[in-house]
Amino acid sequence: MRLNAYLARAGVCSRRNADLLIAAGRVRVNGAVAGLVTQVEDADTVLLDDKPLAAETLITVLLHKPAGVVSTAKDTHGRPTVVDLVKTVGVRLVPIGRLDADTTGVLLLTNDGPLANRLAHPSYEIDKVYEAFVRGIPSDDDLLALARGVELEDGVTGPAQVRRLARSVVELTIHEGRNRQVKRMCEAVGHRIIRLHRSRYAGLDLAGLEAGQFRRLSKNEVERLREGAKPGTPAAKGSVVVTRERPTAPRRPPRIEEGPSVPGATSLPGSLAPSTSPAPKPPRGPRSGPAGSGTSGRPGRPSR
Numbered sequence: 001m002r003l004n005a006y007l008a009r010a011g012v013c014s015r016r017n018a019d020l021l022i023a024a025g026r027v028r029v030n031g032a033v034a035g036l037v038t039q040v041e042d043a044d045t046v047l048l049d050d051k052p053l054a055a056e057t058l059i060t061v062l063l064h065k066p067a068g069v070v071s072t073a074k075d076t077h078g079r080p081t082v083v084d085l086v087k088t089v090g091v092r093l094v095p096i097g098r099l100d101a102d103t104t105g106v107l108l109l110t111n112d113g114p115l116a117n118r119l120a121h122p123s124y125e126i127d128k129v130y131e132a133f134v135r136g137i138p139s140d141d142d143l144l145a146l147a148r149g150v151e152l153e154d155g156v157t158g159p160a161q162v163r164r165l166a167r168s169v170v171e172l173t174i175h176e177g178r179n180r181q182v183k184r185m186c187e188a189v190g191h192r193i194i195r196l197h198r199s200r201y202a203g204l205d206l207a208g209l210e211a212g213q214f215r216r217l218s219k220n221e222v223e224r225l226r227e228g229a230k231p232g233t234p235a236a237k238g239s240v241v242v243t244r245e246r247p248t249a250p251r252r253p254p255r256i257e258e259g260p261s262v263p264g265a266t267s268l269p270g271s272l273a274p275s276t277s278p279a280p281k282p283p284r285g286p287r288s289g290p291a292g293s294g295t296s297g298r299p300g301r302p303s304r
């Protein structure tokens with residue numbers, strides 16, 4: 001790795017400032033004054049002002065976030081945090097993006113700042129797959145509106161992939177990460193979310209992990225994340241697919257309104273490519289429903 005990256009990983013300073021230290025001749029690698037293009041391995045001896053440094057091991061974990069746990073480092077109400085759940089790793093990890101306290105599912109945590117920044121940046125279009133258990137039975141038009149983009153107070157949402165997993169369970173694949181985005185999207189088409197679960201993030205799922213458990217990502221998985229690779233072949237953006245796959249999150253049957261049939265299961269083609277314009281339907285106001293989703297969201301929080 002480049003010496004400036006090594007210094008940044010060791011927590012000395014940013015890469016840019018590391019270049020200044022290197023240019024000033026304050027860094028030695030294996031006894032020799034280093035240059036800006038010097039490459040280092042973990043086994044090399046790196047001295048800054050004659051003091052030895054060791055690069056911190058980079059760790060990224062995948063947590064199956066349970067409900068009732070907040071994604072911030074500290075909670076003003078004293079609730080447990082995702083950072084608490086991964087403490088046993090022994091190094092301080094921070095979440096990549098956030099999930100609401102009542103949302104369950106895939107959450108990555110890392111001490112690799114550049115990786116976190118990259119994944120959190122909307123331009124990388126990381127696939128985030130959510131299973132939304134909603135009130136009522138969304139119509140095919142509702143699904144199409146979600147796929148095309150719905151008008152929220154902070155702007156129209158980008159195209160999504162939308163699949164019906166059951167009468168009142170919708171899978172949405174989105175790339176954006178606005179505050180309470182999926183809840184607000186579903187509210188905009190008149191279906192409040194009762195329960196929200198993120199089943200995949202950047203192609204990674206929860207296989208083998210119970211709620212509250214986590215695992216360290218392998219080198220290959222981290223490499224794939226770095227390259228922005230997305231395993232699998234996602235459907236075209238903005239498409240609606242009607243399937244009968246089971247949701248991966250356990251259902252809570254008594255709280256979900258069931259209807260007599262699966263509307264549109266035969267009338268919709270397998271995939272509809274929408275126009276790029278937003279949904280023609282005006283947004284509907286939220287209906288009253290169970291707690292867990294307020295009515296307004298603040299724009300600007302990155303990477304959900």
Ligand code: URA
Nearest residue numbers: 100103180181182183
């Ligand atoms: N969208 C939401 O509404 N909530 C989450 O926790 C994640 C995405």
